[in-house]
Each structure stands twice: as structure tokens, then as C-alpha cells.
Amino acid sequence: MVRRNDERRAALVDAAIEVLARDGARGLTFRAVDTEAAVPVGTASNYFTDRDDLLTQAGARVYERLQPDEATLTRLRTAGRDRETYAELMRELVGRVAAYRTGYLALLELRLEATRRPGLREVLTERVRADMDANVAYHEASGFPGDATAVKLLVLTLNWLIVEQLTLPDVFTEAEREQLVAAAVERIVEE
Numbered sequence: 001m002v003r004r005n006d007e008r009r010a011a012l013v014d015a016a017i018e019v020l021a022r023d024g025a026r027g028l029t030f031r032a033v034d035t036e037a038a039v040p041v042g043t044a045s046n047y048f049t050d051r052d053d054l055l056t057q058a059g060a061r062v063y064e065r066l067q068p069d070e071a072t073l074t075r076l077r078t079a080g081r082d083r084e085t086y087a088e089l090m091r092e093l094v095g096r097v098a099a100y101r102t103g104y105l106a107l108l109e110l111r112l113e114a115t116r117r118p119g120l121r122e123v124l125t126e127r128v129r130a131d132m133d134a135n136v137a138y139h140e141a142s143g144f145p146g147d148a149t150a151v152k153l154l155v156l157t158l159n160w161l162i163v164e165q166l167t168l169p170d171v172f173t174e175a176e177r178e179q180l181v182a183a184a185v186e187r188i189v190e191e
Contacts, residue, residue, distance in 0.1 A: 009047050009057075012037050016044075016058040020106035025113040028055070056123045059110045062103045063127050068096065081143045087185040091178055094158055098165050105166060146189035153188045 015037035019028050030044040033054065037043070048054040068076070072092065079085045097104055114121035135155065136148045161180060164171050172180065 005047075008039075008043070010061070012039070012044050012047055013054075013057050013061045016054055017062060017106040018102055020058060020109045021102035025055070025109045028058075030054070052117060052119050055110060055113060055117065055120050058106060059120065059124050060127065062100075062107045062110070063131065065100060065103055066097060072096070076142075081145070083145055083185055083189055083191065086144050086146075086189060087182040090154060090158060090185055091181045094162055094165070094177070094181055097162050101166055104162060108163065144189075145191045150189045154184060157184045157188070 012033055015033045016028060019032045019036050023032065028051070030048070030051075031041060033044040034041050044054065048057065076089065079089065110120065110124060114124050132152065132155065136151050139146070139151045140148065158181065161172075161177060161184075165177060
């Protein structure tokens, strides 16, 4: 029987994200999630039908937590529509994603695991495609310079910059990362 306490489920999924980031997909067990969430042994198995269910819900939760807050959305609505503002927004994005280090590292683990689990691959593919479509639609409606291809290229470029920052943080200084974001916008986004 799968339990319905939404707060407990969210706490367990958040614990799963922490386990994924720290121990990798191989370390993700119900017992490890119970321990991380500080709940009695056997709790996670009451909330998720199997490990695939837990992995899938962890993937969805990471994306939920990576969404900008209302203050950021308000600032986006009122910001200028030039490349300089665009670069500032991209720096904010990189900073926001990098600030949720465990979530992004867990997402990398989930992506690797998705190569072996068709159900997880399907969920992540749908989610990433929906996010990309939403980013392109927002961009097209916003009046920022550049086209859909520029948005996609920026996402791909900045994703690897984030990976570099989280896994090998000493490759680039913070100043270099900021310069790279600005250069990516300048070179990819046409006025």
C-alpha cells in the first residue's frame, strides 16, 4: 500500500536527492533514504512502489526545486530586453542552479541511470523537452534578442559550465565563469 502523506513523501524524495548526490545511483536504497530522512526503517518502502518509482520522483522533484522563485520571475518580467540584460539573467540562472549543488549532481546521476532504465529515461526526456520548449516559448514571447536555436545553444553551453563548476570548481574562477556566460550570450545571441 502506497502512503499519501504529501509532506512525508516530499521529505523522502528530498532525502533521495541527497543520497543520489552523495552516494550515486548505486547507493540509492530505501534504507539509505530512510536514514537520510531520519525516519523509521521501512518508511520509504511504504511511499514508493519500487526503486524506479523513487528515481522517477526524485527526477521530477529536482526540476521543481530548480524553478525560479516569484521574485526572480517578477524581475524577469520587468528587465530590459538587450544582450547585456540577457547575460545577467543567464549568470543568475547559472548561480541558482549551482546553488542547488546536490540537486544538480543528483540530476546527473539520474541522467546516467536513465541510460539503463527506460521508464526513467522517458520521464526525464519529457521533462527536459518540456523545459526546453518552455524556455523557447518564454524567450520568443519576451522580446529578447536571438532565436530558438540561440536558446538551445545557451542551455547546452551553460549546462556544461555548471557541471564544470560543481565537479571541478577550480578549473575556472568565479570571475572567469561570469566572463564565459557573458561571452556565450554575446557570441550565440544575435541582436
